[in-house]
Amino acid sequence: MENPFVCGKVVRGKCFADRKAEIEELTSDIASSQSVILFSPRRYGKTSLILEVLDRVRAQGVLTLYLDLFKVTSQETFITAYAKEIAGLHGGGIRTVLKKVRDLLPRLIPKVVVKGQKADIEFEFDRPADKTPLLDDLFEAVATVSSQQGKRAAVVFDEFQEIAGWDVGGEVERQMRTHFQLHGNVSYIFMGSKRHLMQDIFRNKNRPFYRFGKHFPLGKIPEDEFADFIRKRFEETGFQIDSEAINEILRTTEDHPYYTQLLCHILWDRRREKNVVVKEDIPEAVSEVFLREAHAFCDLWDMLPRKARQLLVALAKEEGPQGQIFSNDFLRKHNLGPASSIQRAVAGLLKEEVLEKVDDKYQYTDIFFKRWLKKTFV
Ligand SMILES: Nc1ncnc2c1ncn2[C@@H]1O[C@H](COP(=O)(O)OP(=O)(O)OP(=O)(O)O)[C@@H](O)[C@H]1O
Ligand SMILES: [Mg+2]
Structure with a gap:
């Protein structure tokens, strides 16, 4: 199948x-x-x-x-x-x-x-x-x-x-x-x-x-629609999956359309003998998401200038979006040097859509890239 x-x-x-x-x-x-x-x-x-x-x-x-x-x-x-x-x-x-x-x-x-x-x-x-x-x-x-x-x-x-x-x-x-x-x-x-x-x-x-x-x-797919979709697709192919597992999938991917499909794709492949997916299956499947995407993440990383990389690592250490990235506190805490060079790095990262600015705060556009950086460099 x-x-x-x-x-x-x-x-x-x-x-x-x-x-x-x-x-x-x-x-x-x-x-x-x-x-x-x-x-x-x-x-x-x-x-x-x-x-x-x-x-x-x-x-x-x-x-x-x-x-x-x-x-x-x-x-x-x-x-x-x-x-x-x-x-x-x-x-x-x-x-x-x-x-x-x-x-x-x-x-x-x-x-x-x-x-x-x-x-x-x-x-x-x-x-x-x-x-x-x-x-x-x-x-x-x-x-x-x-x-x-x-x-x-x-x-x-x-x-x-x-x-x-x-x-x-x-x-x-x-x-x-x-x-x-x-x-x-x-x-x-x-x-x-x-x-x-x-x-x-x-x-x-x-x-x-x-x-x-x-x-x-265009936002992400609304969570209830996506949850129905996931359940239906698993069940149509003879799988059992409970709401707890579906909620955990969507929590992990933050409802991102591509990553949700990728995670479900991997879960389906890994569990095709047993035909059951439970919450406990998710962490290993997430590791496989990183393996599959590592190539693209490495390419992106290689392309970025040194200052941009330093800033990305600093942001990966922090929880959630950050507003004060040019403040002395933030720069000192992460050893980032003068604000002017960080401003250039931020401009480049916004241009490349690696970062986005939402409500005056900076965040990663790709949450899996952030997690990969965290796993690899932090
Ligand atoms: N409505 C949807 N239902 C289920 N999965 C979806 C949906 N939309 C997108 N996806 C998932 O996201 C992936 C990317 O979709 P698509 O290529 O349409 O996005 P895009 O925004 O045009 O991407 P790009 O920026 O690369 O052009 C799909 O392969 C699929 O896994
Ligand atoms: Mg497209």
């Missing part, structure tokens, strides 16, 4: 713990063509949630387009990737689709690529030099299809903060805003995991997307 707990990949259908309230809110945003800026720390379930929402609204007749900007490394790859998704909005045979995309994107050359049994459409550039009219076509296309078909549309840009890496002069961002703000039938959804980069795009008065849409910080 297959392990019912999936970690690291996008989760769909049965593997997805209902985020009922979030699904409802996003579905209603799309129904009213509200644009949304959705962000959360890494591996909270943004992509899984939005793909679930898109499945549902598509079933209600909404046109949907999803583009992951992690895969995009330049303006050219952005244009061809977005054009390909636009081609995907059309049903019908390949010839019909070709005709439709030629009308919508006359400055791009579509070509049919056959992979195995499947024919797919990709794009080449006509005149590589001037891309501005091409961007105009591109950013009008979804709204045009939406009004031609009399349907609402939802367009998702996942990992939108990545745009900063290649849209150096900000041309694409400006063009997007110019077009998107006029589209009454389209909900644009921008997602990202780097809070400071997302905030800079959407909260900085000098950026084109200033105040473009509603901000939607």
Whole structure:
């Protein structure tokens, strides 16, 4: 029997713990063509949630387009990737689709690529030099299809903060805003995991997307929903698990979606002969979580400058979030040297999302990284 707990990949259908309230809110945003800026720390379930929402609204007749900007490394790859998704909005045979995309994107050359049994459409550039009219076509296309078909549309840009890496002069961002703000039938959804980069795009008065849409910080999965999910998944696969064990799992992972699935995955594997999970099984499974993640934690650690490491060790020694990390007391207690060098380290750690600042206090974004540091260095 297959392990019912999936970690690291996008989760769909049965593997997805209902985020009922979030699904409802996003579905209603799309129904009213509200644009949304959705962000959360890494591996909270943004992509899984939005793909679930898109499945549902598509079933209600909404046109949907999803583009992951992690895969995009330049303006050219952005244009061809977005054009390909636009081609995907059309049903019908390949010839019909070709005709439709030629009308919508006359400055791009579509070509049919056959992979195995499947024919797919990709794009080449006509005149590589001037891309501005091409961007105009591109950013009008979804709204045009939406009004031609009399349907609402939802367009998702996942990992939108990545745009900063290649849209150096900000041309694409400006063009997007110019077009998107006029589209009454389209909900644009921008997602990202780097809070400071997302905030800079959407909260900085000098950026084109200033105040473009509603901000939607995605939290962890509500504990009662997650507990039901865990129980169901164990029981469906013939396991027994009591509430005490489920509560202990969620207490250990602090309801973090990815770590909860990982811990359950390991527990399921370790107990598959006996088909029973009890609270006492958890500590050893947690050690295995550390073993599996050690590689990623070591890589991150290697990347960090010395001052940042010292500060992280100091924070790992303390219980809970810390407010006074620049105070003389804190600096002296942990032998951290002058406040100015710690300020630089903090700025770097916030930028890399290793730390986050909540209610004026600094804390680790990844509680398992904190625990790993504590085990390894404290
Ligand atoms: N609704 C959910 N139900 C159950 N598990 C979930 C849910 N959402 C996320 N997870 C767990 O978290 C993992 C990461 O989910 P996902 O890739 O959707 O998150 P993300 O926020 O998009 O991550 P990233 O920041 O890496 O892009 C999944 O593989 C799964 O283990
Ligand atoms: Mg994602």
